[in-house]
Amino acid sequence: MKKLTTILFQYKIFPVLMFLVSTGLGILVITQNILIADFLAKIIRHQFQGLWIVLFILLGVLLLRATV
Numbered sequence: 414m415k416k417l418t419t420i421l422f423q424y425k426i427f428p429v430l431m432f433l434v435s436t437g438l439g440i441l442v443i444t445q446n447i448l449i450a451d452f453l454a455k456i457i458r459h460q461f462q463g464l465w466i467v468l469f470i471l472l473g474v475l476l477l478r479a480t481v
Contacts, residue, residue, distance in 0.1 A: 434481065441478045448474060 448471040455464050 438478065438481060441474055441481070445471065445474045445478060 448467055452464070452467050452471060455461070455467065
């Protein structure tokens with residue numbers, strides 16, 4: 414039992430890192446969905462001002478999500 418406890422404490426950073434990465438990916442997915450909805454709403458309302466900004470931010474979020 415003592416051996417299992419020492420092994421557990423050696424690898425206790427991995428669940429913490431997995432939690433942080435999962436939380437980060439969740440935030441990126443939520444941000445991506447909000448930006449897609451904003452982009453589509455601007456297209457439907459024919460408001461092309463600021464459309465490029467939303468599009469580039471969306472592209473950045475998509476790239477971040479693909480690399481993480």
